[in-house]
Every structure is written in C-alpha cells, then in structure tokens.
Amino acid sequence: MTERLRIAVIGYGTAGQAMAILLTRDGHDVEIFERVPTPGPVGAGFLLQPSxxxxxxxxxxxxxxxxxxxPVHRLYGDTPCGRAVMDMGYGGLDVRLHGLGMQRGALFSLLDQARDGAGQLHAGTTIDxxxxxxxxxxxxxxxxHGPFDLVVAADGAASSLRATIAGGAGLDRVYPWGALWCLLPAGEWPHVQQLRQRYVAARKMIGLLPVGTRPGDxxxxxxxxxxxxxxxxxxxEDEGMQPWLQELHALWPEASARFDHLNDAGQLSRAVYRDxxxxxxxxGRMVLVGDAAHAMSPQxxxxxxxxxxxxxxxxxxxxxHGAGETALQAYQAQRRAHVAVYQRWSRWLTPLFQSDRDAWAKxxxxxxxxMGRLPGGRGHMLRVLSGTQHGxxxxxxxxxxxxxxxxRPPVALATQAATAAA
Structure with missing residues (x-):
C-alpha cells in the first residue's frame, strides 16, 4: 500500500464487517455507518463454502x-416417499473439502471481535x-459526513444506494417466494454432517442444516x-400453527422430534429474497460489495x-492500484467473472425448487x-456447490x-485459549 485512504463503509453485515477488518489492517482510516442502533446478525444459519x-x-x-x-460433507434432498432428488458430497471434488454450517450470530460475533474496535462505528445512522x-x-x-476517498456500499440485498449508480441496474426484483426460518436444538438428529432437504414438487421445501454453536451458547x-x-x-399466520405443524410432521416424520420445538409463530422469522x-x-468514489452488488436467491x-x-x-x-477508477474497475472485472455464473444458475434453479410449476419439478x-453422472457434469455441479466455479x-x-x-482436525477452544495465554 502506498497511500492511507479515508474510507466509509455503509452497512455492518458480513460484507461490511469483512471490509472494515481488511481495510483497517491495511492502515486505512475507516468509518462504518450502520442504520440499526444495536448492530447484530440477521438470519438463522448459512453454509460457508470452501470459497x-x-x-x-x-x-x-x-x-x-x-x-x-x-462440518457439512453432504447435501441430500428427497421426497416424502423417499425418492432421492439430490445427493452431492464435497469428497467427489476433493476429499479434503467440506462446507461449514454456521449460525449468523456466531460469524457476526467473531468478525466483530476480529475488528477489535478498529475504525469508527456510527450505529443508528442511516445513510440516505x-x-x-x-x-x-x-x-x-x-x-x-466526509468527504471520503472511497465509499463502500455494503447495505445488503435491499440496498437503497445501488440506485445511485446511474444506469447501473440491469435487473432488480423481489422473488415471489420467500421462507420461514429459525434455529432448533440439534438434539439426537442423526444427520449431523449433512444438509437435509425434503421436497413436495416445487411448492414445498423443508430444510435442516447443522449450524453448530455460538459464543455464549x-x-x-x-x-x-x-x-x-x-x-x-x-x-x-392467520391459520395458526396447528394445521401447519400437522403438515410438517406428515411430510417429514423422521424429523418430528426436532419439530416438537416449534410451538409459537413468534419463533419463526420471514425471509424475502431479491435478484x-x-x-x-x-x-465516482462509490463501489458496491456483497448483496448490494449482486443479490440472488439463496438456492x-x-x-x-x-x-x-x-x-x-x-x-x-x-x-x-491505490484509490481511483482503475482499482474499482479491476475489482469489478474480477468479481463479475465469478459472480455472473452463480446469478444465472440461481435464477434458473430457483423455479425448480420454489414455484408452482409442477412439470418443472417432475x-x-x-x-x-x-445429469450429475454425465462426464464432466458432476465435477461442474460440485464446483458450483463449493463456490469454486469461475465462469x-x-x-x-x-x-x-x-x-x-x-x-486437519479443528483446534479445540480450550487449546486456542491456552495458546493465546502462553
């Protein structure tokens, strides 16, 4: 680095947190603007891919x-009658690879701790x-506020700032399907290293992803x-929990013990997705990162x-490249080459799993x-899954x-603490 820049990061989700950490470590003067007064995670869990x-x-x-x-080594989806629809394991690409299921609260806490107070956080400040x-x-x-040498807009899928880029939006729409989600105790769930899903055509999809623990829990x-x-x-919500719970238990009786923890609509949050x-x-001096640049279905x-x-x-x-147009062009060229194929695959696959199109589901x-057994087909599918498909x-x-x-086996928390103390 040849110059110390004054940089604004708007949004304190994963993209904003990672940006703040990386930029302050490089010696830049970073200010973070987050609209909620008490920043925290939004969402239940997700799958960290090798990428x-x-x-x-x-x-x-x-x-x-x-x-x-x-650790998640396998993704498996079937129908209520037991017919396998999807069965993919990371080991088919490389035996060392796997994903990690994680609670959003855990990653938020770890990234916040890694920032360690570097950069000035303006909580409760909405940038219009x-x-x-x-x-x-x-x-x-x-x-x-400012002026800044660079403004990084990381304000999420529903970004209000991406419209600032004149002529930049090729597509911006809300998906007609969303989801209900929450965290449940894993208990005696046997598939502790698998993402499990159950499908009824494309009209219903249920998922259970192991996401481990979080600090303090x-x-x-x-x-x-x-x-x-x-x-x-x-x-x-108007129909009440009981009819839905009966349907849930009937569709996936093997998971009934997990669903017994569902007893109140307030436990479940609602997710809406954008493309x-x-x-x-x-x-100019503004650049988009994360969902603000490329929101897509979570499929x-x-x-x-x-x-x-x-x-x-x-x-x-x-x-x-330092500050300026050249750096932002280089960043955009590199990331669009990777993101574009995922946006297309996500747009094509989503109706196969979340829609009223029964013929497509069949x-x-x-x-x-x-298709996954065709020469080259399975490797391509596994690279898409692992986030390593490029173009x-x-x-x-x-x-x-x-x-x-x-x-390697993960280092236990006790071992990490002992190492840090030494």
Missing part, C-alpha cells in the same frame, strides 16, 4: 470459525444519499427452513461466501441425478495450504 472459508483462512479466522461451526463525485454522505437527519443447533410464497405469509444484477458496480447458498470474496478482492485492488426429479469452464484456485488446514 468463503479460504477468505476466512487468509484473514486468520478459520480456526475460530471451526470452533463453532458444524452519497455524492459519488466528492465521496460525501448525507444521513436521514440531514447531517453530512454451547447448544448445537439446526437451521430450519420452510419455503413459502411471500403472498402467503399473512395467511400462514439484482448490476451492469456497473461503481461510480445455491453463496451470499455470505460472495460477500467475503468481494471484500478480499476490493482490498487487493486497492493494494495494487423434470428436476427425473433428470438432476442422471462457465474455469475454477477458482484453492491454496494447497488452505486445503491442508481444512483437512
């Missing part, structure tokens, strides 16, 4: 993450507008997911991983398995040292 895990490894956080996360030419911000109370948990059209959220494709990710489970990759790529572009059930034919490089670190 995102490699970024956390480069940040020195892999072992801290592994201490709370649950950005002067991209001057790098100046205006909040909802009319106050101005040593109870292993599962992230529960129930697919539902956004238009049906109110109807679901946003930007033709340009930057203008491929890549949101958190893409946010981490964005943060690292922007940090590296600033290291090479084709999915009949063809998805055989249509390339792959994202994984460092051999990272693969060896991932293959």
């Amino acid at each position: 995102g895990l490699q970024v956390l490894w480069q940040m020195g956080l892999l072992e801290a993450v592994r201490a709370h996360a649950a 507008a950005v002067d991209t030419a001057r790098g100046q911000l205006r909040d909802n109370e009319g106050r101005t 040593d109870t292993p948990r599962l992230s529960f997911f129930w697919s539902l059209p956004r238009a049906d959220f109110a109807r679901w 946003a494709v930007m033709t340009r990710w930057h203008q 491929l489970g890549q949101g958190v991983n893409m946010a981490l990759l964005d943060a690292l790529a922007l940090r590296d572009a600033l290291r090479v 084709a999915r059930d009949a063809l998805l398995g055989p 249509w034919f390339g792959s994202l490089a994984l460092d051999p040292a990272f693969l060896e670190a991932l293959a």
Whole structure:
C-alpha cells in the first residue's frame, strides 16, 4: 500500500464487517455507518463454502470459525416417499473439502471481535444519499459526513444506494417466494454432517442444516427452513400453527422430534429474497460489495461466501492500484467473472425448487441425478456447490495450504485459549 485512504463503509453485515477488518489492517482510516442502533446478525444459519472459508483462512479466522461451526460433507434432498432428488458430497471434488454450517450470530460475533474496535462505528445512522463525485454522505437527519476517498456500499440485498449508480441496474426484483426460518436444538438428529432437504414438487421445501454453536451458547443447533410464497405469509399466520405443524410432521416424520420445538409463530422469522444484477458496480468514489452488488436467491447458498470474496478482492485492488477508477474497475472485472455464473444458475434453479410449476419439478426429479453422472457434469455441479466455479469452464484456485488446514482436525477452544495465554 502506498497511500492511507479515508474510507466509509455503509452497512455492518458480513460484507461490511469483512471490509472494515481488511481495510483497517491495511492502515486505512475507516468509518462504518450502520442504520440499526444495536448492530447484530440477521438470519438463522448459512453454509460457508470452501470459497468463503479460504477468505476466512487468509484473514486468520478459520480456526475460530471451526470452533463453532458444524462440518457439512453432504447435501441430500428427497421426497416424502423417499425418492432421492439430490445427493452431492464435497469428497467427489476433493476429499479434503467440506462446507461449514454456521449460525449468523456466531460469524457476526467473531468478525466483530476480529475488528477489535478498529475504525469508527456510527450505529443508528442511516445513510440516505452519497455524492459519488466528492465521496460525501448525507444521513436521514440531514447531517453530512466526509468527504471520503472511497465509499463502500455494503447495505445488503435491499440496498437503497445501488440506485445511485446511474444506469447501473440491469435487473432488480423481489422473488415471489420467500421462507420461514429459525434455529432448533440439534438434539439426537442423526444427520449431523449433512444438509437435509425434503421436497413436495416445487411448492414445498423443508430444510435442516447443522449450524453448530455460538459464543455464549454451547447448544448445537439446526437451521430450519420452510419455503413459502411471500403472498402467503399473512395467511400462514392467520391459520395458526396447528394445521401447519400437522403438515410438517406428515411430510417429514423422521424429523418430528426436532419439530416438537416449534410451538409459537413468534419463533419463526420471514425471509424475502431479491435478484439484482448490476451492469456497473461503481461510480465516482462509490463501489458496491456483497448483496448490494449482486443479490440472488439463496438456492445455491453463496451470499455470505460472495460477500467475503468481494471484500478480499476490493482490498487487493486497492493494494495494487491505490484509490481511483482503475482499482474499482479491476475489482469489478474480477468479481463479475465469478459472480455472473452463480446469478444465472440461481435464477434458473430457483423455479425448480420454489414455484408452482409442477412439470418443472417432475423434470428436476427425473433428470438432476442422471445429469450429475454425465462426464464432466458432476465435477461442474460440485464446483458450483463449493463456490469454486469461475465462469462457465474455469475454477477458482484453492491454496494447497488452505486445503491442508481444512483437512486437519479443528483446534479445540480450550487449546486456542491456552495458546493465546502462553
């Protein structure tokens, strides 16, 4: 790095947290603006893929993450009659690879701890507008902040700031289907290293993902997911829990003991998803990262991983090119080459799992398995799953040292504490 920049980061989700950590470590003067008065995680759990895990490894956080996360080696989905629709294991790509299921609260806490107070956090401050030419911000109370050499907009899938980029939005829409979700105690759930899903055509999808523990709570948990059209959220609540619980137990009786923990509608939060494709990710001194740049359906489970990759790529572009247009162009070119294929796959796959298109679901059930057995087909599917597909034919490089670190048994929390004390 040849110059110390004054940088504003708007949003304190995964993308904003990772940006703040990486930029302050490089010596930049960072100010973070978060609209909620008490920043915290939004969502239940997610699957960290090898692509995102490699970024956390480069940040020195892999072992801290592994201490709370649950290793996931297999993704399996079937119908209530027991017909397998999807069965994919990371070992088919590399025996050292796996994902990590993690609670959003755990990752938020670990990233917040890693920031260690570096950079000034303005909580409860909503940024309404950005002067991209001057790098100046205006909040909802009319106050101005800056100017900044760079403004990083990391304000999420429903970003109000991406419209600032003139002519940048190629597509920005809300998906008609969303989800209900919550965390459940894992208890005696036997599939502790698998993401399990159950499908009824494309109209119903239930998921249970092991997501480990979080700081202050040593109870292993599962992230529960129930697919539902956004238009049906109110109807679901009005009908009450009992009819829905009866249906849930009937569709997946093997998981009934887990569902016994569901007894109140207040336990379940509602998720809404967007599909946003930007033709340009930057203008003047402002640049988009994370879901603000490329929101997509969670069908491929890549949101958190893409946010981490964005943060690292922007940090590296600033290291090479310094502030200015050249750095932002380099960042956009690198990340769009990776993100574009995932946005297309996500858009194509989502109706196969969340829609009213029964004929498409029948084709999915009949063809998805055989397609994975075609020459080259399974490798492509596994690279898409692991986040390592780059373009249509390339792959994202994984460092051999990272693969060896991932293959080793995780360091226990007690061992980490003893090492730190020594």
